[in-house]
Amino acid sequence: MTLDLSLLPDGGLHWLIGDGQHAGIVLSSRIRLARNIAGFAFPVRAREGERLRVMHQVRAVAARLKGLEGAAFVRVDECSPVERQVLHERHLVSRELAGLDRGSVGPTGSAVLVTGDAGVMVNEEDHLRVQVFRSGFDVQGALRQAEALDAELGAALPFAAHTEFGYLTACPTNTGTGLRASVLIHLPGLVLTQEIGKVLQGLQHMGLTYRGLYGEGSDVLGNLFQISNQTTLGRSEEDLTEQLERVVRRVIEREEEARAILARDAGYIIEDKLWRAYGTLRHARNLPADEAMNLLSGLRLAAGLNLVTGLSVYTLNKLLIFSQSAHLSHSAGRVLTEGEANLARARYVRQILANEARLPE
Numbered sequence: 599m600t601l602d603l604s605l606l607p608d609g610g611l612h613w614l615i616g617d618g619q620h621a622g623i624v625l626s627s628r629i630r631l632a633r634n635i636a637g638f639a640f641p642v643r644a645r646e647g648e649r650l651r652v653m654h655q656v657r658a659v660a661a662r663l664k665g666l667e668g669a670a671f672v673r674v675d676e677c678s679p680v681e682r683q684v685l686h687e688r689h690l691v692s693r694e695l696a697g698l699d700r701g702s703v704g705p706t707g708s709a710v711l712v713t714g715d716a717g718v719m720v721n722e723e724d725h726l727r728v729q730v731f732r733s734g735f736d737v738q739g740a741l742r743q744a745e746a747l748d749a750e751l752g753a754a755l756p757f758a759a760h761t762e763f764g765y766l767t768a769c770p771t772n773t774g775t776g777l778r779a780s781v782l783i784h785l786p787g788l789v790l791t792q793e794i795g796k797v798l799q800g801l802q803h804m805g806l807t808y809r810g811l812y813g814e815g816s817d818v819l820g821n822l823f824q825i826s827n828q829t830t831l832g833r834s835e836e837d838l839t840e841q842l843e844r845v846v847r848r849v850i851e852r853e854e855e856a857r858a859i860l861a862r863d864a865g866y867i868i869e870d871k872l873w874r875a876y877g878t879l880r881h882a883r884n885l886p887a888d889e890a891m892n893l894l895s896g897l898r899l900a901a902g903l904n905l906v907t908g909l910s911v912y913t914l915n916k917l918l919i920f921s922q923s924a925h926l927s928h929s930a931g932r933v934l935t936e937g938e939a940n941l942a943r944a945r946y947v948r949q950i951l952a953n954e955a956r957l958p959e
């Protein structure tokens with residue numbers, strides 16, 4: 599394996615720290631801006647040589663930018679399948695950029711620049727996908743940082759733009775600002791009270807959409823939803839992010855209300871369910887990925903309700919990422935079978951909980 603994760607500043611995962619607003623419920627806020635370089639075909643249409651030229655040009659420019667100081671440049675097309683999956687499990691590259699559906703060879707010229715909280719995917723659907731991640735609920739902070747980085751990049755690269763439409767992108771739904779603002783949010787209260795359907799339906803009426811844990815086309819796992827704007831054309835960045843913030847603030851309130859109702863009306867049933875989740879995570883010897891996600895969701899809720907103490911949001915976030923299969927393979931130094939990964943996952947989770955969780959008297 600050639601990907602040295604210690605070279606990624608903060609592992610590219612500064613947001614795991616969990617010091618943002620509402621970080622127990624909103625894991626992260628992300629802004630991404632889609633940009634293309636004038637004079638080159640969009641990545642899906644470009645020949646291999648053209649994709650490589652784009653990659654080299656972005657790399658050369660990035661080395662001079664303040665917003666990407668200290669960034670690691672990772673050639674995704676030279677990574678092994680497990681390494682590409684690791685980057686994906688860290689949310690640093692999309693499924694498409696990682697080429698996870700392509701087998702052993704990554705897409706030529708695909709790369710990613712990684713700092714602790716910002717980065718650029720190169721040759722995804724668009725030439726550049728600028729992205730900034732923040733801990734907790736901080737869409738405006740992420741927007742400011744993304745705009746500063748975008749301004750630096752735009753001064754060095756001729757971005758394809760139209761005076762009337764705005765930034766030109768491979769998919770027309772991104773044309774305009776090229777912006778997608780999203781939060782990754784944990785909503786077990788709304789799921790358990792069966793209110794979630796109404797909440798998700800409501801999003802669609804307000805120009806928002808929801809996706810699973812790994813974005814487009816991915817499943818919702820562990821009650822984690824990615825909520826983002828659906829369209830961008832004809833709207834300003836401020837408009838889009840303010841709308842997302844307004845709605846997410848309301849979703850957080852509803853989640854808190856749902857948790858209070860659960861504690862009041864079904865206290866011992868919920869307590870029992872969460873203690874069972876804790877007990878399994880603490881003692882299981884064999885932990886399949888889907889089961890782990892559900893139990894970790896229970897553990898996060900248990901910490902939110904102060905049943906289990908001593909577990910920081912950082913630890914809860916870390917458990918979520920580092921218990922994924924490719925991470926377990928990467929730390930074992932070889933590709934684990936599914937069965938081996940289930941054993942390694944159980945061992946990893948047990949260790950973390952033995953060291954960090956404290957139980958009330």
Ligand SMILES: Nc1ncnc2c1ncn2[C@@H]1O[C@H](COP(=O)(O)OP(=O)(O)OP(=O)(O)O)[C@@H](O)[C@H]1O
Nearest residue numbers: 626627628689691692778780781782811812813814
């Ligand atoms: N708030 C967030 N926190 C952590 N990761 C996120 C967040 N939002 C998106 N991601 C990650 O970014 C990657 C891409 O997300 P997604 O599939 O939604 O596409 P996109 O690049 O934002 O937009 P498009 O659908 O236009 O290609 C996924 O791996 C997803 O997990």
